[in-house]
Structures are given as C-alpha cells and as structure tokens.
Amino acid sequence: MTRTPRAVVLAIASLVAVLTLGGCTNGVTTGVSGDPAHAKIGLLLPDSVTARYESADRPYFEQRIAELCGGCEVLYANADGDAAKQQQQAESMLTQGVRVLVLDPFDGVAAASIVGLAKARGVPVIAYDRLIASPDLAYYISFDNELVGRLQAQALVDRLSELGVAPGDGGILMVNGSPTDNNASQFKKGAHEVIDASGYEVLAEFDTPGWDPGKAQDWVSGQITRFGSRIVGVYAANDPTAGGAIASLKAAGVSPLPPVTGQDAELAGLQRILTGDQYMTVYKALRPEAFQAAELAVDLANGRMPEGKVQVDVGDAAIPSFLLEPLAVTRGEIRSIVIADGFFTVKQLCTSDYAAACREAGVA
C-alpha cells in the first residue's frame, strides 16, 4: 500500500517515543545576524474556531517575551484553518527577518516545508503544541496528548457505569479532532485504549476536518438519525466539538443528554459543565506552555540551546521536548483546578445566567 502523507503522520505519532533523558540540541544553529535584544520572533497559530489561541496562547506568549526581552517584537498570525495560508504567513515572517519561529501547525505534515525553508535561512523552529513531521525541529512543547485521550475516555466510561448504563444498553459516538493534527491522532489513540477495553461499543466515529464545530454538529445529527436512543455517550475531543455535539442532541430533543466529554476548559465549555449539558473537560495549563515557548524562543534568539526535559522521536531525530500534564475536570474540580490556577476568575465564569449553577457547584 502506498503511504499517504496522512498515514505518515500517524506513523510518526505511533513511533513517538518519549525518553526521560535530557540533552540534545539536535544540531540546529541560529544563523540570523543582528541584535538579539531587538529580535523579531514569529508566532503562528492554527485556527480561530478554538478560543484558546487568541484568549490564552497568544497573550501569554507576548507577555513572557515582553518580560524577557523588552526590545523584541512578536510577529503574529493565525492560519484560520488553512495550511496554504499558514505557509504564506511563515514565508512572510521569514522575509521580514524573524530570528525564531514558534509554529503550531494547522497541518503537521505540510508544515515540514516551513521548517525546511526556515532551516535554509538559519531560523530555528519550535513546534508549539502540535508536532511537525520534520527532523529539523529545534524543540517541541506540548502536553502528554495520549493521556488527554485516556482522561476523557476514562471519565466517560466511569460516568456511564455510575449512571447504571451497561455496555449492552448502547454505545458511544466518537467525535475526534482534525485529521491534519498529530495531537488529534494521539487523543484518539489514548481514548480508544480505554473505550476498547471497557466493553462499551463505538457506534461510529468521525475525524472532524479543521476541528470545525459546525462539521461535528452535522455529523452528530446524522448519527442521531441512524442510532437514536442507542447513543449513551459522546466522546468529543475538545470543547468546541462538544458544543457542536450538544447542539445537535438538543435540536433532536434528546433528554436527558448523554454524558459528553471535551478539552481546553473554554469558558463556554465550563459553563456547559455548570449547567449539566457537558460532563467534563480537560484542563491544560496554557500559561506554562506559552511561557516555556517564549523562554526557548528568547534563548534561541541569543544562540542558547537549553536541554529538553524529554526527547520525542521524529523519524531518526530525537527532538528536545517539554511535555506538560493534563488534568480531567468535572463540575467538582472547576474551583480547585481551573479557578485555583487563575485560568478564569469566578466573575468571568459565574455571570448572571450561571450564578445559581455556580453556587450549586460550590464555585461561587
């Protein structure tokens, strides 16, 4: 069978081996001249259908760069779910003389060509949150993404058994992430490990193009027509796709709603958890993720290459990496995890529509 690029990215995902070693600089050298105290640093993020990029990743990254390097300038672009657009944005940043690129790829295979172009100009690339299928990466910063999938699926099957739903009573719909995102295949792998061992059947599953909530919603509507009350739970890979799934279930008059998972602790996702529409989300501390990327970008701009905490293999190359821990959040953990970490304030979360639910959940 001929290997498609998609098969290749999946192969990379399954080959990714994390070794608890420090130490490799991966032979990348910074070849851009000029004053590092006035370096331009490029930040490229993948989509605008997910709140985190504009509300957390970008501001945290800019904040940390400003703290570490007052004279540095961050060039920012969002690809809006378009790999060709991201390629152009990266090329334009290289033309403008960026010293480092921090790249969260819309398409982890296509973005290898950006890494190649950058390398030719001596510009190191940090893969931010999503891995890129290139051995020339300077660093990779993300979370333990298979663990994200396991946490989501474990919460779902635990909830089903708590509700007294037996495996024979029905099955689960899986709304996975984008087929161009290496993280999505890792979330799916982790989730399958748990669901496949649980006895609950997967009725059907869907890789949502571009993580588009509207496409998730349309797909779930079709499955409700197909499976009706046999749907006892929905694995949704993040909060926007969970929102899409919940909208279809409500539109079809499904009541009570089956438990639905999510990820990102988006404001809308947390508010759905408070009202009981969504069962859980996964909290990923985005401040340390963005800060780590900013710190490494400033290091690279100054020709420094600190060791990674772990190594992640891309083909034969061991990429120095930093992988943070995700945490499962149901209603009972909103206060102790999300609010306690300062991700949102009680005031932001508990607006008048949610005041009663917040009191009930012990959040306010």
Ligand code: BGC
């Ligand atoms: C990120 C998630 C995000 C999704 C959609 C994934 O790569 O890890 O946090 O919800 O992309 O943008």
